[in-house]
Amino acid sequence: MSVLKKSVLALTVSTSLVMATASLAQPASSEKHAVYATELRQSIFKLLGSNMGPLGAMAKGKIPLDAKVVEKNAVRINQLSLMIADYTRTDTTKFDVKTEALAKIWQEPEHFSKDIDKLTIASSKLIAAAKSTNESDIKKAIGGVGKTCGGCHDDFKEE
Numbered sequence: 063m064s065v066l067k068k069s070v071l072a073l074t075v076s077t078s079l080v081m082a083t084a085s086l087a088q089p090a091s092s093e094k095h096a097v098y099a100t101e102l103r104q105s106i107f108k109l110l111g112s113n114m115g116p117l118g119a120m121a122k123g124k125i126p127l128d129a130k131v132v133e134k135n136a137v138r139i140n141q142l143s144l145m146i147a148d149y150t151r152t153d154t155t156k157f158d159v160k161t162e163a164l165a166k167i168w169q170e171p172e173h174f175s176k177d178i179d180k181l182t183i184a185s186s187k188l189i190a191a192a193k194s195t196n197e198s199d200i201k202k203a204i205g206g207v208g209k210t211c212g213g214c215h216d217d218f219k220e221e
């Protein structure tokens with residue numbers, strides 16, 4: 063078994079623990095709680111966006127590819143992916159918060175967990191590709207991560 067397959071397997075095992083707790087959605091207890099939970103949730107996604115931005119630009123050839131930066135950001139994206147379940151657990155649908163999150167997140171927790179897992183796995187593949195420093199592998203793996211962002215947005219985020 064390749065090192066990559068092994069590490070993906072190890073990640074799948076560790077993220078299944080995350081998935082087990084992800085289905086325990088908790089309704090926000092007050093408007094203040096809902097606002098704070100929404101801020102935390104959006105913070106995770108903002109950080110994902112900030113780490114993905116340069117990688118997208120590298121994949122498109124808008125800025126030079128730098129395998130070290132790709133690896134650093136891919137590690138961050140991987141770690142952030144493991145925080146999504148915790149920071150999306152509070153169901154804020156009963157309150158009037160400014161959000162693009164769809165109620166489906168709390169109605170279809172298994173599906174949402176699967177979309178999180180896809181990002182965890184794609185980012186671990188990107189870490190491995192960045193270590194290999196093979197330019198076309200890296201670009202392909204960046205595309206793989208981007209697909210999982212877009213996939214979850216199609217399923218769980220307002221346009």
Ligand code: HEC
Pocket residue numbers: 100103104105107108110111112114139146160161162163164174177178181207208210211212214215218219
């Ligand atoms: C498992 C689902 C899921 C994955 C995976 C995911 N997102 Fe999102 N993203 C969301 C949801 C839901 C929102 C809306 C959050 C809200 O408004 O409360 C969001 C919002 C965002 C936002 C707007 C944040 C803000 O409020 O300013 C950005 C930027 C973003 N995502 C980038 C990314 C990037 C980049 C990736 C991949 C590296 C990614 N997301 C992966 C579900 C996901």
